Amino acid sequence: MENKAELKLxxxxxxxxxxxxxxxxxxxxxxxxxxxxxxxxxxxxxxxxSLTAGEISRAVGIPxxxxxxxxxxxxxxxxxxxxxxxxxxxxxxxxxxAPATAPARLDVKAASALLSRDYEFKPTEITALIEEDKDxxxxxxxxxxxxxxxxxxxxxxxxxxxxxxxxxxxxxxxxLLEFCFTIxxxxxxYIKKVAxxxxxxxxxxxxxxxxxxxxxxxxxTQEAEFVRKINNPxxxxxxxxxxxxxxxxxxxEFRFDMNVxxxxxxxxxxxxxxxxxxxxxEVMLTWxxxxxxxxxxNKKSKYAAKAKPSAKPKTTDSxxxxxxxxxxxxxxxxxKQHKRxxxxxxxxxEQKSNxx
Numbered sequence: 001m002e003n004k005a006e007l008k009l010x011x012x013x014x015x016x017x018x019x020x021x022x023x024x025x026x027x028x029x030x031x032x033x034x035x036x037x038x039x040x041x042x043x044x045x046x047x048x049x050s051l052t053a054g055e056i057s058r059a060v061g062i063p064x065x066x067x068x069x070x071x072x073x074x075x076x077x078x079x080x081x082x083x084x085x086x087x088x089x090x091x092x093x094x095x096x097x098a099p100a101t102a103p104a105r106l107d108v109k110a111a112s113a114l115l116s117r118d119y120e121f122k123p124t125e126i127t128a129l130i131e132e133d134k135d136x137x138x139x140x141x142x143x144x145x146x147x148x149x150x151x152x153x154x155x156x157x158x159x160x161x162x163x164x165x166x167x168x169x170x171x172x173x174x175x176l177l178e179f180c181f182t183i184x185x186x187x188x189x190y191i192k193k194v195a196x197x198x199x200x201x202x203x204x205x206x207x208x209x210x211x212x213x214x215x216x217x218x219x220x221t222q223e224a225e226f227v228r229k230i231n232n233p234x235x236x237x238x239x240x241x242x243x244x245x246x247x248x249x250x251x252x253e254f255r256f257d258m259n260v261x262x263x264x265x266x267x268x269x270x271x272x273x274x275x276x277x278x279x280x281x282e283v284m285l286t287w288x289x290x291x292x293x294x295x296x297x298n299k300k301s302k303y304a305a306k307a308k309p310s311a312k313p314k315t316t317d318s319x320x321x322x323x324x325x326x327x328x329x330x331x332x333x334x335x336k337q338h339k340r341x342x343x344x345x346x347x348x349x350e351q352k353s354n355x356x
Contacts, residue, residue, distance in 0.1 A: 018045050032073065035062045039070035054134050063171045064135060065206040111166045111199045115192040119161045126160050135170035136163055142174055146181050158188040162195045172198070175209035182213075183220045215252055222251050225258050230265050232275050243277050246284075254288045 024032075024040070032040070038060040043051065053067040062070075106114075130137045143159060144151055151159075159177070162168050168176075176194055180186050203209050226247065227235050234240075239247055250256045264283040268276050286292075 018047070020044060035066040036070040036073050038062060039067050040074055057138070063138065063174065063206065065171050106167060108200050112196050114161060114165050115196045119157060119165060121157045121160045126156050129160060129164055133170065139163065139170045139174050143177060146177065147186070154188045158191050162192070166195065166199060168195060168199065169204065169206065171206045172203065172209040175206065175213050179213040179216060182217050219248065219251050222258050223247060226261060229258065229262055230275065234275050246277055246281050250284050254284065256284065260287065
């Protein structure tokens with residue numbers, strides 16, 4: 001009797017696979033974000049099934065707003081993908097959850113008042129809020145993950161006020177909370193302060209929140225670097241509040257790199273003997289006006305090196321930033337400051353004489 005051996009090939013993880021079009025890896029893997037790839041892989045894995053944005057969101061751990069962005073991203077590229085399996089043949093039909101009718105927006109004073117006081121929420125009200133809105137549920141879930149423990153009542157209340165009473169979108173609130181963690185300020189009062197600021201700035205969408213948070217994160221990082229780099233007793237721990245508008249303008253409006261600002265600080269030391277904020281601001285304004293340090297901040301230091309007069313004095317009429325003689329620039333700035341001081345003294349004298 002012939003013995004029949006039974007062979008079985010165990011492929012392990014490779015026993016269950018699904019196809020991904022070559023064009024995804026060949027043409028789009030570099031430009032697609034992590035969220036866009038997650039959404040795509042989930043849809044490919046569940047090919048032929050009806051999916052909702054909420055289902056994808058919960059399955060792969062990204063906000064519904066990111067799911068919508070991902071689907072729009074891949075749909076736009078349907079016609080441009082090459083290869084044997086165009087994306088359009090994958091029946092990329094995802095039902096985006098219909099947004100609820102947005103409540104009337106509170107005026108800034110009313111929102112500020114709600115965020116400034118200790119609003120009482122019963123545990124049952126917070127539970128109901130979480131059960132009624134998937135995005136709110138995701139917000140509280142992520143909040144627990146960020147804190148690494150069960151949320152304290154004060155944090156529960158702060159988040160509930162932000163989304164339920166003030167009406168800030170849950171995904172915007174999540175970006176706000178993650179920003180607070182990034183800068184290490186996670187107590188409830190600060191979270192509500194940031195919410196108040198963002199509300200005043202009319203930051204209402206997830207995209208606006210992400211963009212604003214990125215700008216603020218850059219500001220806080222650069223402010224800390226500024227304090228460390230200049231090593232000046234006047235700003236031993238942080239930039240004084242009255243001078244923060246200067247740094248805010250240089251970093252967020254002018255988009256200067258810290259190397260540019262540090263070169264300006266060195267110029268302030270040379271000319272005024274210390275950290276003169278008004279002088280430094282005049283330098284930054286002038287450099288911004290003529291594009292110094294704008295395109296390649298790392299090359300800015302070569303301009304500061306030209307502070308010594310050259311054999312052939314250069315005029316300030318040229319549009320080429322490298323042609324500026326910074327000694328002349330310093331004199332212009334100092335003369336402007338001197339004139340302002342003299343004008344202020346003259347005005348004070350005139351007022352005093354009028355009083356007499």
